[in-house]
Amino acid sequence: MTENNSIYANLEMLGQQVKGYDNPEEAVLERVPNPHKGTNYVARFTAPEFTSLCPVTGQPDFAHLVIDYIPGEFLVESKSLKIFLTSFRNHGAFHEDCTIYIGKRLVELLNPVWFRIGGYWYPRGGIPIDVFWQSGTPPEGTWIPEQGVQTYRGRG
Template identity: 70%
Template sequence: MTDTTGLTQLGQTTGLPASPEAAVLERVPQPNPGERYNVRFTAPEFTSLCPMTGQPDFAHIMIDYVPRDWLVESKSLKLFLGSFRNHGAFHEECTVMIGRRLADLLDPEWLRIGAYWYPRGGIPIDVFWATGPAPEDLWIPDQGVPPYRGRG
């Protein structure tokens, strides 16, 4: 059984953090030491705010990582991602901030984030960040998010 000692949010009533900086990302020990596998999180309804207009921005975010010693605790990840709801930042800043926070917390063998942003001003902006090249000897599925085609 995975050691959940020290977790502060799982199993507790926890409000949405006021900002990504205030969000507490938590981790648990990887329960399969020596096993290499990919973990995927999909957040199809991610939101943040445009730092210039305050209008909402929406993205479909995919996070893949190959754990070493740690897994991200999923409730804390959900709260962290939700904390961007009232956070004003450009797409690139949001995407890289998420990737770096996870990489710093987990020290994974590999991590990538694909952020497929819905159009702003008629132009979709997709942002991709990774800790390095994908492992060649491990099955890493395509993120499967088609490029934005509008109504056409």
């Protein structure tokens, strides 16, 4: 394992008390160099308590997000990702927009070898909405586990 604190020198959030953001457009995402650049491996972030607001009714929407990516040069700094995701709490957007926006922001920041996001949204009005997006095809031979989130079954 590489012990090199200099790769963290430019981070502004890690180890600091940071005020959240009022909306995702203002939220800052940070990245660090990938210490295993050139190795195809999957990094996964799971956010089982993601929240945003319905843009029409203002009612809360809830989702279980799973973010998988094969890093290229960079890794997303996890504290900045958490703060970015919480910036949606008072943000009104449809499920599809939230999910795809998160994916595109991370791809823009990281330029990963491969990326996918699954947004498993809980029902509103009796209909759950699941949203999936990925950037391209993963390299052959890379172990990519299933996301492991079952579709909504209701009572059962």
